Amino acid sequence: MKSVHENVISKKPLSTYRYSDSGTMHAVDVVVNEMDEEFVTQGIRTYVTDVMIGLKERFANKVGSVLKSLDVFHIESLPYTREKWVQCFDEYGYEKLDILIKHYSVKKSQVVSQTKQCIISGECLAQWRLVRQIMFEAHMV
DSSP states (O other): OHHHHHHSOOOSEEEEEEEEOTTSSOEEEEEEEHHHHHHHHHHHHHHHHHHHHHHHHHTOOSSSOHHHHGGGGOGGGSOSSHHHHHHHTTTTTHHHHHHHHHHHSEEEOSSSSOEEEOSOHHHHHHHHHHHHHHHHHHHHO
8 A cells, every 4th residue: 555655746735844753863754635635534534334234244234233232231320229120120131131142152173163151041040130230339429
């Protein structure tokens, strides 16, 4: 990419700044022009597009939104009062956790066409009952 960028005739300078290494007395004037700015902007666009494509592939919407379900671990998503917590305590987070368990519980081997269970559903649900209470107590502080 650098050689392509260097071969393009740059337009007028947008800004100039002096870069110096604090350990030496040497400094370099860096001239930023419109083509430099466009080069960086295009690189950012390409990067963001690639990240979005990767996220869509990794978190395909097969059994609900896996990415949305991760919100269950965000403290700010918990109820704000003890009364509301008591009302929803028995079912809070189980629907989202079920989506995550279905998504992450089976790992397919790339070497052989086998699958193995990575998450034991029963243990995960039992631990969730304790974790969500700890999360709520931390949220109320």
